[in-house]
Amino acid sequence: EPEVTQTPSHQVTQMGQEVILRCVPISNHLYFYWYRQILGQKVEFLVSFYNNEISEKSEIFDDQFSVERPDGSNFTLKIRSTKLEDSAMYFCASSVESPNTGELFFGEGSRLTVL
């Protein structure tokens, strides 16, 4: 069964360092998303991406964050200068259609620890 894959599964970084989280969405999906979850709490929307541009972003997704689809298969989230409060589980998701039409498929997450 096709699945969303995320790397790394866990990354530890020093405050102020740049981090890139990588995702390979399901191959025929057109919509891509990043969410984060702090310590098993609420799953917070960061950004949605369609047709090579950001469709929507939340107030969390400030200038420190960026997303890119560098080729036909990867979807990345970059955090330019990490803060302690960026420590969280980051989930990538993808969908065939728009989010109000069908299911979002989530990866297993990348745990980011900022020291």
Place this chain on the structure above:
Amino acid sequence: QQQVKQSPQSLIVQKGGISIINCAYENTAFDYFPWYQQFPGKGPALLIAIRPDVSEKKEGRFTISFNKSAKQFSLHIMDSQPGDSATYFCAASSRNDMRFGAGTRLTVKP
């Protein structure tokens, strides 16, 4: 800004009982309301979803009730089983994004 409010935060139910989780939303642009189930160490997975043109949807032991005028919806899990123990998130979607509620940690005791 909490666009989707969910309660309770945690719920303990005996095996065979009914689990009920409630959600409310503000933004009338939302037009699709899924429920996601998350097990520890995993990403959320779709459980069941409803559109606002129907008031109820049932799939097996899971039922969503939807009240469009009140902007509220709820998940009922009938005959709850220990294997249902997980965190449940309601969500609300518009064309560009999907927002989750805060989650309900359900524990079903044998």
